[in-house]
Amino acid sequence: MKIYIKYDINVACRTILQEQLEKLGIHFDMNESGEIQVLEVISLEDNIQLQANLKRYGIDILSDQKSQLIQRIKNVIMDMIGREKLPASKISLYLAEKMNMNYSYISTLFSEYTHSSIENYIILQKIEKAKKLLLQELSLTEISYILNYSSVAHLSGQFKKTTGLSPSVFKKIIDGRKRKIYTT
Template structure:
């Protein structure tokens, strides 16, 4: 049986889901962001219990196809940005169309309707979140980050960062230093 789960964004999320399923004595066959296949068939009572348990830890069981498609789009984007950076050089719309087997304009309209922003804006926001993470936890220069995330230039990354966050990457790094000093 396949389960579709909202808010899975990383390996830690996968571990949390596996732990919850094992507590309920379900056998996990496979897991990827947003999807879990289990060996068990669940009755209505088990589904309600699982749904309640997942909500407690910040996840949501998805039951309709549109929500599953939107979550799959989000999972694919997160996967590209964090784990399959070589795909950053490919065309996002072609990749999503190929993986989901649906026309991009249909996917785009569905995503915008459900999320209140475009697929492109979500993609950019996720890239900028990774940029922030790299600026905080890494000694990479902005130029190195721009190359890693397939930006055409450091200036393009810097402009997109400022447009998204309201501050420049340099200002963000200074904020990080202030936060670290105040925590000590």
């Protein structure tokens, strides 16, 4: 028998982090974008144990500042995309404000370390969200509004360019898989 699951990776990671920190008795605060502020000095032994516990789940503690900054940028973008409606302001202004940094610095650093632009990363995240929204039976018009696309055609074009499928073909494939699962 097969079991099919649906999960939210952000919720899963937050839960794992929270459980592991609490297990070691480490006092912390976690903000919306997943950043953790440890409220006390962690012993070397606890630090090693925490890293080992998290490694089992594929989670690494970032030690260098640039890697931390890249992850913060990604977290802010994923938080932004995860909202019910994307902010109406320009994304560059939004990121600069949220990060409290100059956008050109953020953009250059991101491209240097990820070999991709922030804009491309945002498009990939928006298309992933569009896939989820399609599965929730939202129309392309509703999805393009939620994701701040200028038109349905623009969303459809980016969707096809990114996935190789039009949104309607993607939906048909998923619906076909669902029917197959429920009839077997």
